[in-house]
Amino acid sequence: MARLPPPARALITALCLAAAWPSGAQPPSPTAEPRPMVEDGHYLMRGGAAVYGRLCAACHMADAKGASGAGAYPALAGDPHLASAAYAVDVVVHGRKGMPALGPLLDDDQVAAVVTYVRGHFGNDYGGMVTPEAVEAER
Amino acid sequence: MTTDAEPAAPSRRDLLGLIGVMAGSSAMYAAMTELGVAQPTAFQGPAKLSAPPPGASVLILGAGVAGMVAAMELRDAGYQVQVLEYQDRPGGRNWTLYGGDTYTELGGATQHIAFDKGIYLNPGPWRIPYDHQGILHYARRLGVAMEPFTQINFNAYVHSTKAYGGKPRRYREVQADFQGHVAELLGKSAREGALDQTVTREDREILMTALKGWGALDDNYEYKAGLAASGRRGWARDPGGGLTGAPTPSEPAALADVLGSGLWRSVGAGDNYLVQHAIFQPKGGMGMIGKAMGRELGPLIQYNAKVVDIRQDGAGVTVTYVDARAGGPPRTATAQWCVCTIPLPVLGQIPMTVGAPLKAAIDHMAYHPSLKVGLQFKRRFWEEDEQIYGGITYTDMPNTQIAYPMYDYFSTGKGLLLGAYVSTPESYLEAAKSPQERIRDALYWGSKIHPQYMAEYECGAAVAWHRVPWILGCASQWTEATRAQHYANLCAIDGRIVLAGEHASYLGGWQEGAVTSATDAITRIHQRVTAS
Numbered sequence: 001m002a003r004l005p006p007p008a009r010a011l012i013t014a015l016c017l018a019a020a021w022p023s024g025a026q027p028p029s030p031t032a033e034p035r036p037m038v039e040d041g042h043y044l045m046r047g048g049a050a051v052y053g054r055l056c057a058a059c060h061m062a063d064a065k066g067a068s069g070a071g072a073y074p075a076l077a078g079d080p081h082l083a084s085a086a087y088a089v090d091v092v093v094h095g096r097k098g099m100p101a102l103g104p105l106l107d108d109d110q111v112a113a114v115v116t117y118v119r120g121h122f123g124n125d126y127g128g129m130v131t132p133e134a135v136e137a138e139r
Numbered sequence: 140m141t142t143d144a145e146p147a148a149p150s151r152r153d154l155l156g157l158i159g160v161m162a163g164s165s166a167m168y169a170a171m172t173e174l175g176v177a178q179p180t181a182f183q184g185p186a187k188l189s190a191p192p193p194g195a196s197v198l199i200l201g202a203g204v205a206g207m208v209a210a211m212e213l214r215d216a217g218y219q220v221q222v223l224e225y226q227d228r229p230g231g232r233n234w235t236l237y238g239g240d241t242y243t244e245l246g247g248a249t250q251h252i253a254f255d256k257g258i259y260l261n262p263g264p265w266r267i268p269y270d271h272q273g274i275l276h277y278a279r280r281l282g283v284a285m286e287p288f289t290q291i292n293f294n295a296y297v298h299s300t301k302a303y304g305g306k307p308r309r310y311r312e313v314q315a316d317f318q319g320h321v322a323e324l325l326g327k328s329a330r331e332g333a334l335d336q337t338v339t340r341e342d343r344e345i346l347m348t349a350l351k352g353w354g355a356l357d358d359n360y361e362y363k364a365g366l367a368a369s370g371r372r373g374w375a376r377d378p379g380g381g382l383t384g385a386p387t388p389s390e391p392a393a394l395a396d397v398l399g400s401g402l403w404r405s406v407g408a409g410d411n412y413l414v415q416h417a418i419f420q421p422k423g424g425m426g427m428i429g430k431a432m433g434r435e436l437g438p439l440i441q442y443n444a445k446v447v448d449i450r451q452d453g454a455g456v457t458v459t460y461v462d463a464r465a466g467g468p469p470r471t472a473t474a475q476w477c478v479c480t481i482p483l484p485v486l487g488q489i490p491m492t493v494g495a496p497l498k499a500a501i502d503h504m505a506y507h508p509s510l511k512v513g514l515q516f517k518r519r520f521w522e523e524d525e526q527i528y529g530g531i532t533y534t535d536m537p538n539t540q541i542a543y544p545m546y547d548y549f550s551t552g553k554g555l556l557l558g559a560y561v562s563t564p565e566s567y568l569e570a571a572k573s574p575q576e577r578i579r580d581a582l583y584w585g586s587k588i589h590p591q592y593m594a595e596y597e598c599g600a601a602v603a604w605h606r607v608p609w610i611l612g613c614a615s616q617w618t619e620a621t622r623a624q625h626y627a628n629l630c631a632i633d634g635r636i637v638l639a640g641e642h643a644s645y646l647g648g649w650q651e652g653a654v655t656s657a658t659d660a661i662t663r664i665h666q667r668v669t670a671s
Contacts, residue, residue: 058508059245061246067246067608068245069225069611070446071610099505
């Protein structure tokens with residue numbers, strides 16, 4: 001953890017006191033209720049974009065370009081593996097290496113929607129709808 | 140006055156003292172264990188390593204707790220030791236954020252931590268139970284001062300959005316009401332003969348006495364408003380002195396309300412063996428241990444070293460690494476043996492010459508997620524307004540708990556709450572948000588319990604472990620099935636490489652797992668070295 005030199009530290013402290021919230025972000029508001037997205041251990045968001053943005057983006061990032069540190073999260077943007085819808089469904093449902101199995105948290109509709117979405121966005125153009133039945137068959 | 144009476148039989152203490160004097164402390168310990176006084180913990184002392192052959196060398200990957208324990212013991216025994224660490228600091232998950240620190244997560248969001256002096260957040264481990272004698276041993280060896288950690292505070296809250304109109308209840312009241320009603324019910328059953336099949340007549344009397352005490356029942360074995368119940372759950376008006384000091388008993392909640400509230404789920408949060416008092420925390424932050432280990436090892440640790448390849452042959456191990464910050468040409472480090480503590484999600488991505496069983500064990504594991512949010516407030520309103528000194532409030536909201544600072548009590552200055560400690564499945568959703576959004580969520584949740592939040596908030600920090608660049612998750616998670624399939628393979632020496640860390644232990648996510656795993660791993664390596 002890099003420690004900043006004292007002047008920078010003092011500046012940041014001053015900023016903290018002057019404006020507790022970083023510029024550009026919404027100030028915290030007690031009315032800003034985070035939309036509940038989980039019920040009984042299952043995710044509630046519907047539609048491929050919502051499932052991707054709220055869940056998958058945690059690791060693959062909002063732009064699907066992944067990220068790299070000591071290890072990396074693979075990019076899904078322009079990912080040739082996505083040519084196989086069955087592969088993508090399998091990875092989402094059962095996980096793979098560091099990626100957790102999301103099958104228990106998502107229903108067939110959600111998995112179908114998010115795989116369809118990723119295969120048709122972020123520079124991927126594999127077309128075709130993945131059906132909930134195809135997901136059910138992979139479980 | 141003299142007597143010629145026989146000397147009394149030596150007490151157990153006398154006997155132990157004698158054994159200690161005559162045979163030394165290890166015999167004393169063995170004798171105490173025999174007598175049931177001393178309970179052996181998983182940590183049986185540091186690895187006992189004899190002098191290795193001249194030139195024996197071990198390369199250690201990762202300067203977290205496991206790697207640094209291995210490095211200290213191997214170095215002390217006489218091995219040539221080198222440690223490669225990806226980060227620019229020692230400790231790994233043994234980590235504390237202070238004002239002035241910067242933290243950049245995967246995706247690029249950078250937090251400039253703005254906490255005041257003396258205020259800190261432990262994003263990872265934050266408590267050490269008394270029986271974790273391994274990590275406590277190293278803290279003691281390195282002079283890291285400890286102070287108490289409070290798991291259960293009877294005056295903190297339990298809270299459910301679905302009970303009591305979302306108003307928090309004191310832990311004390313809920314525990315007393317739950318136990319009181321259960322004791323009354325059981326007592327009624329016993330007196331009506333419903334338990335005669337399982338409880339003898341004599342035991343029934345004992346049981347009634349026990350239930351009365353355990354449940355704070357009155358003389359009629361009833362749990363209701365009165366001195367007995369209020370002596371447990373607290374008073375409507377506390378006892379005081381003088382003419383105005385008479386107490387007013389409080390009214391227990393009805394059984395149906397207690398059961399329906401679901402708050403009983405949080406009662407007993409400190410019963411788990413892993414969090415039974417006494418529990419400790421290092422003064423000034425958990426990271427004090429990692430820092431002390433790093434100081435102890437000094438130049439033996441090569442920082443900013445990103446491992447990109449791990450090779451072994453019959454003679455030794457060659458590890459290729461690059462400068463994690465500056466880049467530049469790859470460099471190599473070699474040794475006869477390698478202790479690898481790199482977290483599994485990262486290790487699985489590094490090319491490595493190991494057998495298929497170990498590779499499969501490394502690759503099978505996804506780490507569980509976790510989020511911690513620290514919130515700095517202008518004043519310690521939980522102490523000033525609500526008389527909550529340390530401990531934890533439990534809630535059914537996604538933040539799951541609010542932990543109060545367990546140091547600097549009664550200080551008039553600022554303080555930091557652990558405002559969220561989120562696990563599956565909400566944790567992934569929080570990881571997908573910006574640090575500012577995570578803090579906003581924590582503020583929203585916390586303000587349902589402490590309305591002072593919004594007026595008193597100053598600044599915060601949020602660490603979502605799946606965004607931490609050097610681990611890609613919080614900690615290992617095993618099931619009985621995966622342990623049966625992979626655990627022995629993960630721990631076995633593969634050629635000249637052995638893995639260590641909390642992931643190679645039955646104490647997943649606990650630093651004690653890292654210490655005992657490292658102790659076990661280097662003991663086995665040493666056996667190979669001295670056998671050859």
